[in-house]
Amino acid sequence: MDNNVHLLLNVADRSYFSIIKKEVHTLTLHAGFSAKRTGEIDIIVAELVSNLVKHGGGGQVMVKVNEANGKTYLELIGIDAGMGMADVSRMMVDGVSTKNTLGQGMGAMKRLSDVFQVYSVRDWGTVTVIRVFKEEPLYFDPVTTTQIRSVIIPKPGERACGDGFFQKSTTDCISLFLGDGLGHGPEAQKAVTQAGEVFMKCHEKEPTSIIRHINASVKKTRGLVGTVASLDLNERIWRICGIGNIQTRIFDGWELKGYMAYNGIIGLNVPNTLKSHEMPFENGQVLIMCSDGIKTRWDISRYPTIMRYDLTMLCATLIKDFARNTDDTSVVACKINL
Incomplete structure (x- = not known):
């Protein structure tokens, strides 16, 4: 059964950071995630929300705890209608930035996630799908299966x-x-x-x-x-x-x-x-x-x-x-x- 509803969180500006971080942090604790995994999720949320504001002019975060093959995971989805990225792979390289920052956000999210996918089109925006499993790192279903x-x-x-x-x-x-x-x-x-x-x-x-x-x-x-x-x-x-x-x-x-x-x-x-x-x-x-x-x-x-x-x-x-x-x-x- 998959009837888990995503919690929808709006991101208009930086004032929403602490609210969203608290909501996701509470969700992971209730699901029994370890302090280490919860800390990693805190970093992912901070980077995701920061990108939504800096590059997308705001957006939405959807989050839920779900289960696959007996393994519990947290799913985060980030959506914005910003300028998008012409080359997603390049933007994941540490040090690459369009906003005069350290350029480590995308790389950090990818390293801390078990599933990290970004779909972006210029002048359309960006959708990011992230999953972090409760236990050992585990890739989600291969594309060859259901x-x-x-x-x-x-x-x-x-x-x-x-x-x-x-x-x-x-x-x-x-x-x-x-x-x-x-x-x-x-x-x-x-x-x-x-x-x-x-x-x-x-x-x-x-x-x-x-x-x-x-x-x-x-x-x-x-x-x-x-x-x-x-x-x-x-x-x-x-x-x-x-x-x-x-x-x-x-x-x-x-x-x-x-x-x-x-x-x-x-x-x-x-x-x-x-x-x-x-x-x-x-x-x-x-x-x-x-x-x-x-x-x-x-x-x-x-x-x-x-x-x-x-x-x-x-x-x-x-x-x-x-x-x-x-x-x-x-x-x-x-x-x-x-």
Whole structure:
């Protein structure tokens, strides 16, 4: 299950430094990180926030504690809309600076991180993805294996989030569920959390059956919209069924193929007739799901090299350019190689 919401922290100027450092420091301590690892994270946060102000004119930091293969890690995402960098590799070399500083910030962050990726385009800005593991240094999933990533943030100014993402796997099926509780705040969070718990316990593999099972179980909540996508590993077929305005598209390297969900609200009114949409699976495909916190006219062809990065970079980039900033926001990306 991956329903960890990112904490969204705005960075307008240097006055935010101590607030952000305190928030991240507290998060790592609660997660049980050692004093040494916490100290290293403090340095990373200081350098990341400093770069956002100096080079990006401010920006945003998203942070969460997550788990992969039984290993706990802290994930930091930095986003700015500054001038960007023409040569990211050069800027990571110690001593190279465009602001008359010592030029050691990027190199320090890279050395202290277990995963450090930077995507930057001139006159567009920069997105940085950093992971620090709780225990021994460990690289994240190799690009040859399954990647299932999500970036979920609450409506600006709120802590409770009505968006939620859940995943489960068996020997012959991988199932994903992205839900969005009606409205936002604690009641929306309650609806999507209950739906996610039902999804995780449901033994059905067919998305239509899963949707109906969730629908019957969340009738006492305010309701939600949601989409289930299941990959049959034996038949190599995606089966997708959704209710409401969750965007679901599959990118095959050349074009995006979309799925049209049914009208309705899970928990209130689901059509009597549901049918899963089937799409053939191919290695290298990327399935992308977004809540309505993302504008509908996004296009990943604007980012020609983005698929070389961890899929968290794609999620964060779509949020950077297409978030409405008036609701909870979530982007999920899944890439599977069999």
